[in-house]
Amino acid sequence: MRWILALVPSHPPARLRRLCHLAACALLLCGQGVLAQSGALKSTPMLQEQAPGPADTLPTFVRGQHVQGQTDVRVGIEGDAELRRGDTVIHADRMDYDIPEDRARASGHVRINRGGNRYDGTLLDLKVNAFSGFFTDIDYALLENGGHGSxxxxxxxxxxxxxxxxGSYTTCQKDDEESWQPDWVLRARTLRIDKVEDTGTAMNAVLEFKGVPILATPWISFPLSSKRKTGLLPPTLALDSTSGFVYAQPWYWNIAPNRDATFTPTLMTRRGLGLETQFRYLEPRYGGELGLNFMPDDKLRQRSRWLASVKHTARIGSPWGDLGLSLNARRASDNDYWRDFPQRGSSSYNPLDVTAERLLPADANLNWSGGAHTLSLRTLKWQTLQDASAPITPPYDLLPQLHWSYAPSALRSGLDLRLDADHTNFHGDRSFYNQPNARRSYFVAQLSRPWLTPASFVTPRLQLHATRYGFDAPLGSGQRSVTRVLPTFSLDSGLVFERDARWFGRDFLQTLEPRAFYTYTPYRDQSMLPVYDSAQTDFNFASIYTENSFGGNDRIADNNLLTLGVTTRLLDPGTGAEAVRLGIAQRLRFSDQKVTMPGMPPVSEHLSDVLLGAGIHWTPQWGLDAVFQYNPKERRSMRATIAARYTPAKYHTLSLAYRKQEVTGPYTVASRQVDLGWQWPIGELLSLAREDNARRSGGRWYGVGRINYSLPDRRVVDAIVGAEYQSCCWTGRLVLERLQTGLASSNTRILLQLELKGLSRLSFGNNPLASLQQNVPGYQTLESDTPAPSRFTRYD
Known part of the structure; x- marks a missing residue:
């Protein structure tokens, strides 16, 4: 027989207290009667949890096989003792509860469940409401992050x-085996857990991985949730043939919810000591970040080294429109900085594009918009980090650029109008250019009238482009200024036919979409004009239906051509998803194109290459995209790209691409490359394990990588090959990376990372995770699929 007793706080008025005592006595009598009548029942039903309220005003329920005591003084419970108040439940073999002191003393098999956090031990002395006291020989388990220990x-x-x-702490999931040991565990003489700050702090601690101590520290702090906190971040260790042993120890300062800073002292045994800093801020109307990397004395270069960066965006509202400001500036101390300190100070670093690290902008943009008008003032000045063995031509500085545009939302008779005016002062290093600097002004007016129906569209467009150049030195002809005015007419039209179709047992909505685009621009000799911001556009399905084959404003092609194309698509009638897309397009030129980029011959072919495109996404798991540029005169493809992708599940992706490029001019290099990328469980690739086996073993190995192979050279251009292991509480990554940095140079490195869930991430060398995310197509970061727990998952 079990007894249940309800206790109320001692501070209510005496009359209310007497009424509660009477109710408690009635509850006792009812409970005894129910037990007597229902002898087959083993225990009384759990009482429903009280409504939320202050803990010191909630009633206290105790029960057990033998309950005795004195009203408002103490309660003694023997056998299956239980005390419940709010979200706190205490179980024990024996328990004494001192009512005036709100103090519970329990022994035997003692267990506490407070809001889903569990504590098991042998001896408890606890003030229930204040939750202060001690517990001996304890095993604990935290609900929110799965951390537990003893x-x-x-x-x-x-x-x-x-x-x-x-004490000890780990997030490894405990199984039922008696000999179970966590893969990693933090053992400490003193372990503090603070749920207000969501941090754990260990004193005189040792971190063990697979039973081997890997880190001993007198003090370490770690997060108990994803909440930001001030403290040390995981260090980075590296071994470099030039810099020697590298140790970087970041310290994070959580200044406010909208501001933080990171300070990273870095020791390089062959160079010296440096400091990397970053400050971030975010306000309702502005935000940005500041960075400074500084090494006061580089022993190898015999000078101080630094890299400074500023990013800032701001938006100011006014009765006259919105005013915005953006700043993006980076500056380095010397030309060798990009080579000596790769990936430093650049969150968008791409190892395949070394040029991006050698061109550092200082870009300031002030813009205003009001109604249909926009106005911007921009200055852009580049710092080019030159390499004597591989010099690059720096872009022109814009000092400044003033741009105005006007685009009313609606005009009469369905007309669309857009006006653009621009004045730019181009300034460049004359040692790199065989042309003068210039002040260029242009005005572009575009007027169009689209006629749109569900089955067709026709859009005629008129464009007038007026440009004037003023040079700081005479041209070869002696001119110091040049003016150019060119009109352009274009007519874009298309039809859309639809029908129901059935292919391979599936119902589709099939479309047939023919399109015709005509454009005419008269010839004006532009060979004397320098080139400041123009380049030949790529030949693809987007550019083939445009008026100008050049980007920028220094060249306007003299076109008299017609582009014909047709596209057919298979659409899922239920979702509208595109299962198949096939397209073909070709230009028919009625006269030669005489305006070209410097060094390029005129375009005399009246029939352009044929563009063929296909996209097949029959199921969400499979995908195929292909584009061919075929020369009918030579009967061969000038360029081809074929890319296939297979993604049957999360962390399962295979991609294969073939790219071919023939020589089409002085700016194009012939190449044929095969690109293979993957992320896949190794056990499934080798047919050694399946999903259920991997789950039972508690972990899984993944192969990941990307290989780019040049067929003409018969060699690997870039290669990233690695393995990842995901367990319940840790993830390991080992990556071998070889990336081409020049025509005859490459960079090879080994990247290691150990990520301990709920504790820290340890890396040797640079971050392999960033390398995989940047270079492996379709890569997905290994993450826990466990949903956020509710305290009712451990309801007691």
Whole structure:
């Protein structure tokens, strides 16, 4: 037989207290009667949890096989003892509850469940409401992040803070085997848990991985949630043939919810000591970040080294329109900085594009918009980090650029109008250019009238482009200024036919979409004009239906051509998803194109290459995209790209691409490359394990990588090959990376990373995760699929 007793706080008025005592006595009598009538029942039903409220006003329920005591003084419980108040439940073999002191003493098999956090031990002395006291020989499990461990003694400071003595901490999931040992565990003489700050702090700690101590520290702090916190971040270790042993130890400062800073002292045994800093801020109307990397004395270069960066965006509202400001500036101390300190100070670093690290902008943009008008003032000045063995031509500086545009939302008779005016002062290093600097002004007016129906569209467009150049030195003809005015007419039209179709047992909505685009621009000799911001556009399905085959404003092609194309698509009638897309397009030129980029011959072919495109996404798992540029005169493809992708599940992706490029001019290099990328469980690739086996073993190996192979050279251009292991509580990555940095140079390195869930991420060398995300197509970061727990998952 079990007894249940309800206790109320001692501070209510005496009359209310007497009424509650009477109700408690009635509850006792009812409970005894129910037990007597229902002898087959083993225990009384659990009482429903009280409505939320202050813990000191909630009633206390105790029950057990034998309950005795004195009203408002104490309660003694023997056998299956239980005390419940709000979200706190205490189980024990024996329990004494001191009512005036709100103090519970329990022994035997003691278990506490407070809001889903569990504590098991042998001896408990606890003030229930304040949740202060001690617990001996304890095993604990935290609900929010899955952390658990044991301790010889745990002192509860209050409801949110506790201190474990001779304790351990891990997030590895415990199985039912008696010999189970966590893959990693943090053992400490003193372990403090603070749920207010969501941090854990260990004193005199040792971190063990697979039973081997890998880190000993007198003090370490770690997060108990994803909440930001001030403290040390995981260090980075590296071994470089030039810089020697590298140790970087970042310290994070959580200044406010909208501001933070990171300071990273870095030791390079062959160079010296440096400091990397980053400050970030975010306000409702502005935000940005500041960075400075500084090494006061580089022993190898015999000078101080630095890299400074500024990013800032701001938006100011006014009665006259929105005013915006953006700044993006980076500057380095010397030309060798990009080579000596790769990936430093650049969050968008791409190892396949070394030029991006050698061109550092200082870009300031002030813009205003009001109604249909926009106005911007921009200055852009480049710092070019030159390499004597591989010099690059720096872009022109814009000092400044003033641009105005006007695009009314609606005009009469369905007309669309857009006006653009621009004045730019181009300034460049004359040692790199065989042309003068210039001030260029242009005005572009575009007027169009689209006629749109569900089955067709026709859009005639008129464009007038007026340009004037003023040079700081005479041209070869002696001119110091040149003016150019060119009109352009274009007519874009298309039809859309639809029908129901059935292919390979599936119903589709099939479309047939023929398109015709005509454009005419008269010839004006532009060979004397320098080139400041123009380039030949790529030949693809987007550019083939445009008026100008050049980007920028220094060249306007003299076109008299007609582009014909047709596209057919298979659409899922239920979702509208595109399963198949096939297209073909070709230009028919009625006269030669005489305006070209410097060094390029006129275009005399009246029939352009044929563009063929296909996209097949029959199922969400499979995908195929292909584009061919076929020369009918030579009967061969000038360029081809074929890319296939297979993604049957998460962390399962295979991609294969073939790219071919023939020589089409002085700016194009012939190449044929095969690109293979993958992320796949190794056990499935080798047919050694399946999903259920991997889950039972508690972990899984993944192969990941990308290989780019040049067929003409018969060699690997870029290669990233690695392996990842995902367990319940840790993830390991080993990556071998070889990336081409020049025509005859490459960079090879080994990247290691150990990510301990709920504790830290340790890296040797640079971050392999960033390398995989940037270079492996379709790569997905290994993450836990466990949903955020609710305290009712451990309801007691």
């Amino acid at each position: 301790a010889a003694r745990m002192d509860f400071i209050d409801r949110e803070r506790s201190v474990a003595h001779e």
